[in-house]
Amino acid sequence: MDVVLGGSLGSDRGHVLSTLPPETLDYLANLTGKSPERSDLWIEALTHGSMGVARDYQRLEFLGDRVLGLVIAEWLHEKSDAAEGKLSQRLNALVSRETCADMARAIGLSAHIRLGKQARDDGGAQSDNILGDVMEAVIGALFVERGFEAARAFVRKIWEQPMASGTGQRKHPKAALQEWAAGNRRKPPVYTLVAREGPDHAAKFTVSVEIKGVGTASATGTSKQDAETSAARAFMQAHG
Template sequence: MVYRRALEPHRGHVLSTELEPATRQFLTELTGHSPRNEGLWREALTHGSLGEARDYQRLEFLGDRVLGLAIAEWLHTDAGANEGKLSQRLNVLVSRETCASLARVLAIVPHIRLGKQARDDGGADSDNILGDVMEALIGALFLERGYDVARDFVRRAWAAPMAAGAGQRKHPKAALQEWAAGNRRKPPLYTLVAREGPDHAATFTVTVAVGGVGEATARGSSKQDAETAAARQFMQDFG
């Protein structure tokens, strides 16, 4: 399946669909294939702050599903765990945190196209943006080369966290939930304390409390990430 995109007018100009030479070379080395439709790959690397007609959001939506299938298939083949353990590992391996970490490791950051304000606000180091771009690139590869090539890329890129057993331990929130029940306490209560910064680089502060024990506070690039960090901190302090 080949994705085609016509040149689109924007603010009186014709948008370029060509990649910078360095980015073209980078994508060739990253995926093992030369980009066929450069407009598709340019879209995968474009953040909405540039105000262009197309950004990475639709490709991120697709890539998220391709990544989930590729990792699920991999776990089903290689891991002899039950459904609960497989789901636990899947959730960690496809998480925003893991995707963003791999985007940094693979040196994708310099090729992301951000508006000046987004870059000044720290968008180039935002887990939200990096994770989305990682998935958008998988979506672009799927559209241009098909599932087998996208799956092979995922297996190469995710080889280190997979080998390290990412997700084998319980998720911090699940661990805290079980700890509270085991100690005859009410379930943990999560409270959003603050949300700061622009939408593309927001920071969330969350407190988690267990009655009669104490509380812990942590920050993250999403409410879910902040809750996870708070649960992890609570277990370190009281568990």
């Protein structure tokens, strides 16, 4: 299988997966403040399942997701006297797949993700799902290699802008729509998956939402949850 690594093709999978390209080593050193000590760990963090190898980023993503959640929860507790509900609202927004993908784009992570040729040709390097997952895997790798304090400092540096800009301070669109329906004595919104298109690594979901007696709205996203959120937002814009 031919694979794409940092924008170049390679056919010797064993050789390709044994080392990091110089440009990726430099990138990680600049990004984290120190050259990687365990190439195998960082290779795993940057490798998508389309490469057909035994270890991809999923295990480190699992770990990084929890580290990110703890760091952001601690940060919010430190910065705000808000009640638990408001803190949870902001936490959910700050650790969402959409925000993780935005942070990955902001730091230029997509150029260093290891994707199979077909996945890259299908736009996988710009997929919110993949970018968000790899962002969490990088946090997981940093935690394993250098410990919690290094991972904490990294997250606080990368997430400085969304934290400062108030991401998540406004109510989530689905919660807002639920409350709007109750406040207007309507039945709760009903979400329906209309279509799912594209390969797994670059899937597109179209969802409609209806409040009986009011109307409907639909939207498309890179996950069912994202599509539901966008549909709720569209409904509020049209009918709220």
